[in-house]
Amino acid sequence: MQGWRVTMEDAHATVLDLQPAPASAKSKIAFFGVYDGHGGDKVAIYTGDNLHHIVARQDAFGKGEWAQALKDGFLSTDRAILEDAALKHDSSGCTATTAIVADGKVICANAGDSRTVLGVKGIAKPMSFDHKPQHEGERTRICAAGGFVEAGRVNGNLALSRAIGDFDFKRSPYFPPEEQIVTAYPDVIEHELTADDEFLILACDGIWDCFLSQEVVEFVRRGIAEKQSLVDICENLIDNCLAPTSDLSGVGCDNMTVMVVALLQGKTEEEWYEMVAQRVKNGEGPAASREAVERVAGEDREVTAQQLQQNAQAQQANSASLALQQLLSSGATITDENGMVVLKAENAAELLAKVGFAPEDVGQLVESGDLVEEDVEVDGKITEAE
16 A cells, blocks of 8 residues: 555565476475565565565575575675666665475565564564664674664664665675665575464555554454455455555554465465464464454544554653663573574573563563564574574
């Protein structure tokens, strides 16, 4: 949806059978991507049309090494744009949040502040992390490459720290692409599918500025339980985000793109709908109320948008700051790739309490399983410790 913006700068890609598939693939390879453009639409359009093809041409893709293929594909797409005569002087850029579903796994690659979330029996599991300039690891790379962070923006300008394009921030001859002020190099998270995994949500920040990841998962899950089509669920979600006018400080005014991917895992679409509906009926995991997924219009939309603005302002005012010194003193593991910080579960509850989370909120996180799994980085990708 274009929303209140003068132009539509988002792009997306859905490919259910990405070719050429390697001989080792046990099933069709599905690819999904959402690309949020800024400063123009050319880089986003090029990325939406080409990134999946470029990923499929990587040597790693032919070997079934999906994570490496995504990393190589992101950087190769960036290079292809720079070498394109019609685009190399274009100043626009785009985020990229993508997912490959293959061989019983979901492999997500992300650069920027679009986001991918996995719905696991109604619980939101992050499959990407927003790249913001003020985050310690991102700030370290930016400053090391000769840039600075001012007012939460790269060089006082760009509100995200990784992107495809944005070549004005990638001009240092002394650093490789991964270490430029702004880089297209993605973080990759790999997840083994289980019977509890129901769907993926990929969306640009226009959605996540309005709703928390958990709220979106519950919204989508209720829509599925009510047997709404995935298209209707996406349209309804965007309608709930869209501001009634363009004067609400940007909340609900952005371009919005959202994609819901049903993880059928051998089921028919009808069987999958019935499975999710039965789980919701039996109280197996949270879901939004029926009223929450009703289409909004007119005055109801205005109330919704104003509430979203108030919620966004409250979240910003009450957000807890996590300093690097606190992480180090907590015993958390600090990895050395892309500044990714991995927090062990046994440290998490105590640390969250120290930085302002209420005890009952920490308890809910632990009970939901969000802090039970330990994330470990192996060979440059995020995997889950059993």
